[in-house]
Amino acid sequence: MKSSESELAVLRKNDLISLKTAYDEISSKPKRYIVNSHSSRDSSLAAVPIDNDSEDIPGFDKPTFILHIPVESITYIERLPKTDLLFLLNQIENPHVKNAIESLYEGKRSR
Secondary structure (H helix, E strand, C coil), X not given: CCCCHHHHHCCCCCCEEEEEECCCCCCCCCEEEEEEEEECXXXXXXXXXXXXXXXXXXXXXXXXXXXXXXXXXXXXXXXXXXXXXXXXXXXXXXXXXXXXXXXXXXXXCCC
């Protein structure tokens, strides 16, 4: 299923998504990303990768960079529940993950 601009327009900053591009292997499963922004001008999605194929390499840290993914290359995208971010809290030392988790609780104060 090819994604369109309208499908990506509903995504917001710090949303957790499952995404697969045309550059991924056919047999590979979609990877998880945190949305940073969506640019209709550049027709791209800026996202932070959560899953990484290189995690088994000793001394290799999980990525903390932002990828700009062309919309045309996205073959599958699904928004995941934001509460799934809580499972990442102790797994990843990534400032983008921490900001996304903090955004879950912004404006929600105890009464």
